[in-house]
Amino acid sequence: MLVEGAPVIPWQQALFTPRGIALIGVTNDPTRLNGGPLHYLRKHGYAGPVYPVTPHRDTVQGERAWPDLEALPGPVDHAYILLNTDDALAAVEACATAGVRVVTLLAGGFADAGAEGMAKQQRVAALARSRGLRIVGPNSLGLVNFHTAMPLTATPALLRADMIAGGLMVISQSGSLMGTLISRGHARGMGFSKTISIGNESDLTVGEIGEAFVEDAETDAFLLFIETIRDRDSMARFAARAHAAAKPIIAFKLGRSEAGRQMAVSHTGAIVGSDRAADAFLGHLGIIRVDHIETLLELPALIGRRGPPARRRGAVGVVATTGGGAALVVDRLGMLGVAVSPPTDATLAALQARGVAVQPGQVLDLTMAGTRYEAMRAAVETLQAAPETELVVAVVGNSAEFRPELAVRPIADAEGRKPVAVFLSPQADRSLHLLGAAGIAGFRTPEACADAIAAYLGWAGPTVPGDGLSPAQRSGLRAVLGATVEGVLDERRSLAAFATLGIPVVEMAVMQADGAVPDVGFPVVAKILSPDLPHKTEAGGVALRLGTPEALREAVARILANVRGHAPQARIEGVLVQRMEARGLVEVLLGYRRDPHVGPIVTIAMGGVLAEIHADAAVRMAPVSIATAREMIEEVRSLALIRGYRSLPRGDVAALAAALAALSRLADLPAVAEAEINPLIVRPEGEGVVAVDGLLVLGDGALGATLSGEGNHA
């Protein structure tokens, strides 16, 4: 091909609206994976030029086949390479030569297949980069443009007769799940703008694809199926622009469990990070994460173009024609921490004024009022207008199956502004379609319904980041770090660094053998100070509760003798003497690290091993504002102990939030890989916090494996 004088078009255009498509290596058997794309393009009547390319046959599936790209009569912007792993590289080279802009690669056996495969993938990516073409995959089942009926894909989901054009764009790291979402969406009458199986992301990534189509007039919302986060910067740009365009991004991410994380590794060669960190990252960007796969499809209608809820974690009002069905949703909402607001007297009176009498209770139960249009419509509109509700849940019982006009139609007709989530208790496909056509969110299961509501009400949009370092803090830190660029700072220097950030640290001083007794106040703790002794207690390097100068002097001598006996080679910088702090109300752990996938994160957890056992921690992208730090404190269940639980004394949450925000400013200093304060003692309200021990790791963080930071609590 390489038609002389044909203009080069942008890759974004070549991706979904190419002037010509080449199917390289397409086979004659349409039931085989690499025969499917031609079959689907023809079956759905794609109107643009499609060229089967294979040197082995004159015809493929009854059509003329071309031996190579040079032979083609028109320009090809997008080639789907259906060859096996080892033939793919040469084909990419040929595409580059022929001026193809985008190549999609079907074959696996690249990063999904160990080190050897990874090397092949790197060769492909390097070639593409050097020749100016972009790659989807490898390991990609292709993509679909629903508005031009272009199923450039190998997924058998396109064996279907229909393709429904709509506003949902799917970007999936799993090709199979792209097909699944098309299948399940279509069964519900939901339409898509574009779907893409992004595979191993050797070149084009979720973020870059998303960013390219934020302005796409055919796309209203983005659905992501992701196993790992490979491109945090482009994800961040994508999310920011989507938020500005009021187009929600909803993600299903694998890896809530360890087994799920391992599956993601084996499945696509993803190196999968901490799920907690990913969760923090998605939340930070204002990407909504759902827990049930069908919620991905159901949530966009609930959101519409509304953006985040006015009151985050606001209450829902519930109306139902079935008490049992309503209880299914309410019970599940309760498990997810979503509050149901019982109708107020004013709401009941407003409904009464519209001729619908309902008994007070947790929900508006229309059983007595009867299953009829007027009652349901009045109830939905009254709840939408009620100040106590942020969102309305309507639950329709068995009438929904055969008589949608009674209690489903009026929900579609309701004219209030607040979002409405509808759970249909029976199998009621006609009603689901009716709701879908009206742009109302209908749910097949109470579990997905509650999942969507909790996800929506928990959505805050992009997080406002906290402050970075002040110039004084930056120069103070530089002074503490000195010439060190790699490794674990000792406790004294680490605490000094934290003090520079404005975190209160324990009074301390270094004492040498036979040196002067420092003036930090008694009683004190004495600890060996050595870069070579991570386990001070085991080395006999710690003495507690020293009440007098004499006791301290004795202890210092003993510690030094112990350590010399235990580890004669250890470098010893003296003995750290700290004022012994009273225990406070609780002891917490504050952690910071640069996550390899998502970037700097900050963690808070209760101190001690129980926090780990209960996986009770909060994680956010750093730096955090004071407001976000307070939200994190709320999130740690154990910290109920200092939030006034059962009339226990309140802790100094303000000081704790300030310390957390201060620690998170380390994000502003890339030299720091990891930091941990453990414990930070939290005193009663107004009495502050104090850091008693901690460490800071510089460099690439490889040494940080010795710290018990976020990784342990995630």
Added chain:
Amino acid sequence: MLVEGAPVIPWQQALFTPRGIALIGVTNDPTRLNGGPLHYLRKHGYAGPVYPVTPHRDTVQGERAWPDLEALPGPVDHAYILLNTDDALAAVEACATAGVRVVTLLAGGFADAGAEGMAKQQRVAALARSRGLRIVGPNSLGLVNFHTAMPLTATPALLRADMIAGGLMVISQSGSLMGTLISRGHARGMGFSKTISIGNESDLTVGEIGEAFVEDAETDAFLLFIETIRDRDSMARFAARAHAAAKPIIAFKLGRSEAGRQMAVSHTGAIVGSDRAADAFLGHLGIIRVDHIETLLELPALIGRRGPPARRRGAVGVVATTGGGAALVVDRLGMLGVAVSPPTDATLAALQARGVAVQPGQVLDLTMAGTRYEAMRAAVETLQAAPETELVVAVVGNSAEFRPELAVRPIADAEGRKPVAVFLSPQADRSLHLLGAAGIAGFRTPEACADAIAAYLGWAGPTVPGDGLSPAQRSGLRAVLGATVEGVLDERRSLAAFATLGIPVVEMAVMQADGAVPDVGFPVVAKILSPDLPHKTEAGGVALRLGTPEALREAVARILANVRGHAPQARIEGVLVQRMEARGLVEVLLGYRRDPHVGPIVTIAMGGVLAEIHADAAVRMAPVSIATAREMIEEVRSLALIRGYRSLPRGDVAALAAALAALSRLADLPAVAEAEINPLIVRPEGEGVVAVDGLLVLGDGALGATLSGEGNHA
């Protein structure tokens, strides 16, 4: 009617196979709730005699109507009373007079409507009892016999054209949910034997109905939708007989959340107990509880007639044609604690021997082998035969939608014995029907699939109860209790009672003012002994760490003075002197109480308020065996601290289990309402446990509200 000489038939027969049906108060409009039953019976061609009874019209829905029961030409065994609340009582009376055996009551407004309604319900129930007829409801949407096409029900779910006869019997406290299960089951091609909406259970209960149909040849499995447990004895009989008949009982119970429990109260007038207690009760009886509503329908095929799994909490083996779809299930299984066993070398070799090459990994991924009949069939049968798996999960990707013959049919044809759960990633109704027809469990969502698998693998059948009291223990307890029949025993007597059960308790003695110093070993703790001072510390009634006889004497004098100042009226029985125990590894709380719904239960939790915050406790029906007590200890997450977590020292789990089993023997002594040991100190392995404080409550337990027992942790 009252045909002379007509034999009286058993209520069980009258319920689902009556010789004649009266519809009392049926209306002419078939779209109204109380017009529906006649319409549905005719629509589905019910063959037996049905008599509309109403004094207001000569015809109803085009049929002859009778003015009263006396006028009927044949016997009526079952009457569905469709009148309003206040007319229902007279109708029940008329039914009794006419010799009707079973009456089903549609109207609500009884126990579901406050005290006044409750009084009406009690009148109806008393009347029925005195006249020998049985009642379903009130608040019942009726019942359906699918094998005789008898929809004696008001649920609009029967507007459907089809009624599918099969083996599932539904017993539902919610009428709406009965309809929902019929609707959702029929949409999947699943058939029912009988379904019944049991309403307020004024007379016939879930347990009694279930027990009556355990031998029903048409019924293979029971599905319960329950909001509360009203009839523990008949439930227990039902469950025992169903287990003996190898017919599983599967329950969806509302009330995992507080909001859900409140809904159940408002919805049916149920007084809803602790969900933890109900969970213990169901598990004890061998009733399987599921978390997702559709799992109720999907689980029976997984179980078949297998009974509980050979290895409880065994591992699953997974085969998939889609890595992403498999990951959806595996991730969810991980969240529920179900282990996935990767195929062993032997399994891979066995598969290779059948011509299917699969790479090692977490699951058998057939992507490379291709989506074809032989590969899937070989994989399923190989996994079924593999010793490492207890259950096989097969996940089929997009081929399932249009080509069931490729990877779904071979699962149906597989001939191994182990159960197979199939998740179909796309919407694939034909494949679901194909599996259903073959008796294979197919799942629409990965969430329900994982729920079903976790429920099945957690199923142990009925629990073997622990021992009751020995004669010596019984007489020992009687001696401790003496003449007391009601109220809280003081700490000394409570601990003495626990000692009688064989639980090690702290050394103690009672000391009077100026009395002799008891010989329990020093240091000691001194606490005021008074039935009138539940809060000893606030009254100045406690002194700790007393190291010498002198310190003890002083402390006793001070305590007595404090208490006289604080509460001059309090009865004082002396000062309890206890040896001060070392802290041990952990302190736990053991609780016992007679739950009003389910009966005696025993609880274990970590001591302290965090156990409450994390809802971290285990609950079982008492008495428990040592084996069950050990299982409970495993279940408390915090007790990982004494189970060898992160090389922490192991606690004396054997002694702890023995103490728990011993406490649970109180179930054998109905005089005890409630008991709590808090704390029980657990020492290192081999060093035992010791109860340091505790209380025992006699009588009806109303006083027990002062204890912080299971209720707080549930």
